[in-house]
Amino acid sequence: MTINELRKNLPDEKACRAYLEQVIWKQGRVCPHCGCLESWAIKGRSARPGLYECSGCRRQFTVTTKTPMHSTKLPLWTWILAMYYMVNSSKGVSSVYMARWLGITQKAAWKLCHAIREMMDTNHDKSPAVGGVVVEIDEKFLGGKPRKKKGVVHKRGKGTKKQGILVMVERQGIVRAELIENDSIEAIKPHVERHVDKHSYLMTDQNPNYRSIAKDFAGHSYVNHGNEEFARGEVHNNTAESLNSQLERAKFGVFHWLSKRHMWRYINEVAFRWNHRHPVQDGKGKTVMKFLPVIEQLASLLNCAIWRLVRRGLSGGLRICSNYV
Ligand SMILES: [Zn+2]
Incomplete structure (x- = not known):
């Protein structure tokens, strides 16, 4: 999928939000505060777009609540585009380039990249996963x-x-x-x-x-x-x-x-890229590893979004409040 095709599918913020809701709440809308599966949409002129109220704890939430996108000031399209660039690159993107491509500051891009890496964690599956011969x-x-x-x-x-x-x-x-x-x-x-x-x-x-x-x-x-x-x-x-x-x-x-503090997330990124390939036969009967389609990789990334908070720390840097760790 090219950027043009992606933009065609997600032409505005409303479409981007609908896409995130569809992927993050694949198994139904879930309240990020209490895990309740019942909630209703809050409509009205004063309500933010995509706002829901939980029927269990009565608290309000949107699809980005308690995810790395929590109270973001960036458009959702910028997030999706950043994810697209990251899963589509073969060796990763530095925050300097990401800032240039997205038209944001390097500091914002650095935080954005780390937030995406936080979702790339494939280790949260606790059962033995590496197996086979x-x-x-x-x-x-x-x-x-x-x-x-x-x-x-x-x-x-x-x-x-x-x-x-x-x-x-x-x-x-x-x-x-x-x-x-x-x-x-x-x-x-x-x-x-x-x-x-x-x-x-x-x-x-x-x-x-x-x-x-x-x-x-x-x-x-x-x-x-x-x-x-x-x-x-x-x-x-x-x-x-x-x-x-x-x-x-x-x-x-x-x-x-x-840095040693953030190395964990860089390793996530390399492992994520590695894990999102599949073996295919090339013309000469040899097995080669090919990347999965971008859209599948985006879905897998967003699957890990909920309950992974990445906020800016009080003294700068990152504050990770993931429930998975
Ligand atoms: Zn709730």
Whole structure:
């Protein structure tokens, strides 16, 4: 879908609001204050557009109440357009470009992008979701390089102040990523148990902690990166490495600098993009991963809108009040 087609479908604010109501309240209108499913529209000249009153708690709400769009001053079309740009880009959009494209300030664009990333959280599904035949697991340490100092060789990866990320990914399937303190068994095990199906075959690097974790799973193989071994036939964790390199490229190419405080949401974005592809056969009989249609991605994004509040903090920055966290 092109921007022109999107605009044709959503020509004004009324259409944008109707679209949001249709997608966010897919299973019926729900009161964001108490979760009640019964409410009525408030009509009249003084009522804001799209205002409802809950029959349970008698409080009023609209489709943007208690979502990242809560009491926004931007037109809904600007939000939808920003979402369109974000899900349609292959590596992400920086707030500077977003500001230029939408005609808003960089500060407003920065908040807007983070609000959209908040909805990109695919981890809220608590049951094990990564499963199937083979699941690759890998750790990644992401952060800035220390300044060059003569005669000093800086450490790489773990052992630095960089943020640890645990990546669990199905081959030709979905990914879950979590922030970790370090690569100890205590840090890794709960995430693997939460996200990975017990019937999966694990492939990892030589970190001995995985051998202990894998005892509860269908099987385990590992490659020894220390011995320069990266693949042994089907045994490799190149899929996880490929996702890691996307994180690295997003950092270098688009965002330049990721703060530890907000890194979680940048990872959401990379994982969201990864999870919204599906395998298709190309002309030569090879399986390649293609992005899902934009409209499907928008629906999936807005599915996570309710009860995720992103407000401006009193001293600047963001205040996240998500019920999901
Ligand atoms: Zn209510």
